[in-house]
Amino acid sequence: MVTMTQAQRKAVLITGAAGGIGTATARQLDNLGFQIFAGVRKFSDGERLQREISAQITPVELDITDEASIIQAVETISEAVGEKGLYGLVNNAGMIVEGPIELVPIKEVRKQFDVNVIGHIAVTQVFLPLLRKAQGHIVNISAPTGQVAFPYLGVLSASKAALEFMTDALRSELRPFKISVSIVEPGAMRTEIFKKSAVSAQQFRQGLPGELLKLYAPALDAVAKASANQYMDSPDVVGTSIAHALISRHPKTRYLAGRGTGMISLLRLLPDRMRDGLLLRALGVATN
Template sequence: MRMDVTSDEEVKAVYEQIQKDLTQNEEQLWAVVNNAGILTLGPLDWGTVDTYKRIFEVNTFGMVRVSRTFLPLIRQSKGRIVNLVSMAGRLTPENLGIYSMSKHAAISFSDGLRRETRKWGIKVSTIEPTAYKTPMAGPDYFTRELEKQWNESSDDVKQLYGQAYYDHFKQRKDRLTVAKTGKNIYEVIDKMIDAIRSPDPQIRYVAVPGKAYNKIAIFLAQLMPLEVYDSIFAHKSTREPKPSGLQRLVNEK
């Protein structure tokens, strides 16, 4: 069945169909998995506010809409709600601010829902992966979203950053999507299955691809002071070209 999570009508129609099927077969709905998500990237002053709304409508309000709609069925079964969020909802990487905002909100919703539905015997878990090789983390998707953000930016913003900065950003993101994404998506899927089937599911399932030091680095990043976290990003940015507007200020001095 088709279900656009941004559409009240489609979510309601799917709910009514599932409710009908469950009644006819004398069965119950055990779990809802909120997996819909989209991503954009680029500085927070690129593009328009409509992009913020588009990302939140799927990543945050879509999750809210589906969870609230199906909650009566989950109450009956004392079942599970499993929300796929992201480590970007705990740590905000540079140039992923809009996506991270939506995932922070989704995590807060999940935390509140988990605490409020315990009295009904419902268990709510979040799945929090880093980067895995899915269509959304591929170079074509990244390029399309980056071009959209740049093309919809104001002339003042384009002049401030400059074409050379954008071109370098685009090339760097293409390299990152190839080098930094995990290929074994079953690391994430297995955690989703455990959240549904385990008698005592975890509150949080963190999925980090690669070797053990990657997992340790993510763990430590959540504990370190924000000043240290910011300084790491600041150090990395020194190796990147400066926006043309910033370069002009440096030259004037």
């Protein structure tokens, strides 16, 4: 591990810093002595991070789906870091859209990609000049669903798969500039994003027409039960992987964080229909 002295004064921006993974990462990087810019949608969330973690954290209001917000954030951080540039960018902001692909409203599909893919590209583009100055590090937060498509999480899986391929391309493109690019794939975590996802799924279900609800109700019941019973890791394990990606001289290209993530990745090696059956059985969904 890098020492406090080695990490000291190096500037890192964390998007979605108010969430569980963002907060855990901010805490770990603060302990290592990094200069942290916490991207938050509400300034009150930044003040909470200052109270709970460190007064030295600098909150930056940042909505990654809003161009004006992104431009304002890069101007603020550029003025603060000057010629030393930005050592790390952690693209952590994200959301989860649940539901059968047939039934997910198109506006929610667009929102999923806007947050999980396009927003990360937009942020990365404007911060690259600062990252180039520091020969910095980019860490994108994905999920095992980016490697294996999960039924009833098809829209999320598609967005994370897009993020995975974008990360792979970016890693090659930035190699000549000595900017490292890594991706972290967390499993299920004890964070608000999963609670919000469950609430949204319930609201989504209540809005379904009776006929469609009848078609999908057994599967949705099974998925809800499986989700409620799944093991949840502490977001600290993700923060540890992110810290390693930032401080290691030879960071991994991919990090699996949390229980069961390695097994999920192995599923993609199986024949398609065999994998389909295993996933449906794991969710308790009848296949006959």
